[in-house]
Amino acid sequence: MSEKTIFKRIIDQEIPADILYEDDLCLAFRDISPQAPTHVLVIPKKEIVSVATIADEDQALIGHLYLVIRNIAKQLELDNGYRVVVNCGTEGGQAVDHLHFHLLAGRQLTWPPG
Ligand code: DGP
Numbered sequence: 623m624s625e626k627t628i629f630k631r632i633i634d635q636e637i638p639a640d641i642l643y644e645d646d647l648c649l650a651f652r653d654i655s656p657q658a659p660t661h662v663l664v665i666p667k668k669e670i671v672s673v674a675t676i677a678d679e680d681q682a683l684i685g686h687l688y689l690v691i692r693n694i695a696k697q698l699e700l701d702n703g704y705r706v707v708v709n710c711g712t713e714g715g716q717a718v719d720h721l722h723f724h725l726l727a728g729r730q731l732t733w734p735p736g
Contacts, residue, residue, distance in 0.1 A: 629665050629720035643694055647686055650694055650725075659728025660698060664691050670721040673710040691725055700727040707735075 632639045632651065639651035642662060653661040664687055670676055676684060688706075695704050704727035709716040 627669075627718055627720040629663075629718055629722065630669060633665070633667050642697075643690060645690075647683055648690055650690060653724070657724075658726040658731065660700065660704070660726065662694060662698075662725040664694070664723040664725060666721055671719045672716060672721055673708055676721070687723055691723060694725060695727070698727070703727065705731050 626634070626636075628637070631637045633649055639649075641649060641651045643650040643664075646667070648664060648666050650662055650664045653663050655661075666680075666683055666687060668680070668683065670680065691706055704725055707724040707726065708722070709724075
């Protein structure tokens with residue numbers, strides 16, 4: 623069996639995280655290396671490696687993650703806007719092989735991304 627990812631270890635409560643929200647399907651916690659004043663990661667509890675391996679049956683789950691992101695943004699009063707980023711694969715800059723949505727806010731974000 624392959625080794626657990628760091629995010630699976632957070633789900634399994636083997637390592638701590640600053641958790642903002644949890645339900646049966648997902649977990650939201652603060653990024654350990656924030657790239658903006660607010661930097662939250664939203665992850666499914668299901669072990670999905672990346673966008674590239676989302677299954678058709680995950681459609682409702684992915685929709686749920688976006689509704690959770692919307693709710694967290696509201697709760698954190700990110701009224702000036704925010705960015706949701708999903709890195710996928712090596713050239714996409716993905717470091718952890720467990721699907722995760724970055725919620726970034728609190729400063730003017732630039733475009734294009736680096
Ligand atoms: P990505 O590059 O898209 O795979 O983003 C991975 C993010 O995960 C990166 O912003 C740093 C964050 N991260 C890595 N290890 C940990 C950890 O142990 N705890 C928390 N809270 N975040 C982590």
